[in-house]
Amino acid sequence: xxxxxxxxxxxxxxxxxxxxxxxxxxxxxxxxxxxxxxxxxxxxxxxxxxxxxxxxxxxxxxxxxxxxxxxxxxxxxxxxxxxxxxxxxxxx
Numbered sequence: 001x002x003x004x005x006x007x008x009x010x011x012x013x014x015x016x017x018x019x020x021x022x023x024x025x026x027x028x029x030x031x032x033x034x035x036x037x038x039x040x041x042x043x044x045x046x047x048x049x050x051x052x053x054x055x056x057x058x059x060x061x062x063x064x065x066x067x068x069x070x071x072x073x074x075x076x077x078x079x080x081x082x083x084x085x086x087x088x089x090x091x092x
Contacts, residue, residue: 020072023047027064033057
C-alpha cells in the first residue's frame with residue numbers, strides 16, 4: 001500500500017469586497033491568526049471596511065468566509081505537495 005501524499009494549502013490572497021462589506025467586524029473577531037484589522041476606509045455606503053493586514057498568517061481555515069453575513073470575503077489558495085518520508089527514501 002503506497003503512502004498518501006499530503007498537500008498543504010498555500011493562501012495566495014484574501015480579499016474583502018468593499019461594496020458588499022457592512023463593517024460588522026466578524027472577520028476581525030473570529031480570525032484565529034489575526035489576519036484582519038480595523039481601518040478608516042469607508043465604502044460607498046458609509047461602512048468601515050476592514051483591511052487584510054497579514055495575509056501570510058492565513059491558514060485557509062475559512063472561518064471568516066463562512067461567518068461573513070454579506071459573503072464579502074474571497075480566499076484564493078492553491079495546493080502545494082508536502083514532502084513525506086516516502087519522498088525522501090530511495091527505495092533501498
